[in-house]
Amino acid sequence: MKNVTEQLTAEHRNILRVIDEVLEECQRLECGGTLNPEFIEHTIDFIRNYADRYHHAKEEKILFEAMLENQDCLHCNPIPVMLHEHEESRSFVRNMEKALQEKDVPAVIANAHNYCRLLQGHIYKEDHILYPMAEEALDDSQKETVLQRYREADSKTLTVETVKGYETLFAN
Ligand SMILES: [Fe+2]
Ligand SMILES: [Fe+2]
Known part of the structure; x- marks a missing residue:
C-alpha cells in the first residue's frame, strides 16, 4: 500500500523543530532579551517558503x-477548517513582519507565539x-x-539544496 502522508509528516517534524526554536526565542525576549532581527527574518522566510509555499501548497493543491474527489471524505469534511488555519497562519506572519519593521517587540512576540500555537x-x-x-480514503492509483x-x-x-538548508535551519 502506497503512503501519501509520510513525506508531509516528515515536513511537519521540521516545522515543529523550528517552532520550538521560535518559542524559545520568544521566551528570551519576554525575559528582556534584545530583539535579534535576523532570527525573526529567518523565521519568516522559513515559514513563507518551507512551511507555506513548499508544505501547505502540497496539501492544498494536491x-x-x-x-475532496473522494466521497468517503465528504461526510465529516475537516478540509475547510485546515484551509482556514493556513490563512490564519499567513496573517500572523504578515503581522510578525510588520511588527519587526516597527521594532515593536511585544507584537513580534505575540504574533510569533500565535503562529507557533496555531x-x-x-x-x-x-x-492524527x-x-x-x-x-484510508484514497486507493493505490489515486495515491x-x-x-x-x-x-x-x-x-x-x-x-534540493534549498530544502536541505531549511531543514537544518537553527540546527546548530
Ligand atoms: Fe501540514
Ligand atoms: Fe496544513
Whole structure:
C-alpha cells in the first residue's frame, strides 16, 4: 500500500523543530532579551517558503484536492477548517513582519507565539485525523497520482539544496 502522508509528516517534524526554536526565542525576549532581527527574518522566510509555499501548497493543491474527489471524505469534511488555519497562519506572519519593521517587540512576540500555537494544533490534527483519513480514503492509483504530483510540485518550488538548508535551519 502506497503512503501519501509520510513525506508531509516528515515536513511537519521540521516545522515543529523550528517552532520550538521560535518559542524559545520568544521566551528570551519576554525575559528582556534584545530583539535579534535576523532570527525573526529567518523565521519568516522559513515559514513563507518551507512551511507555506513548499508544505501547505502540497496539501492544498494536491492532497486535499484528491480527498475532496473522494466521497468517503465528504461526510465529516475537516478540509475547510485546515484551509482556514493556513490563512490564519499567513496573517500572523504578515503581522510578525510588520511588527519587526516597527521594532515593536511585544507584537513580534505575540504574533510569533500565535503562529507557533496555531501550527502545533494544526499539525496535531493533520497527523492524527486528516492524514489517517487520507490514507484510508484514497486507493493505490489515486495515491500514485498524488505522489507524482508531489514530485512535480517539489521540483518547481525549491531546489534540493534549498530544502536541505531549511531543514537544518537553527540546527546548530
Ligand atoms: Fe496544513
Ligand atoms: Fe501540514
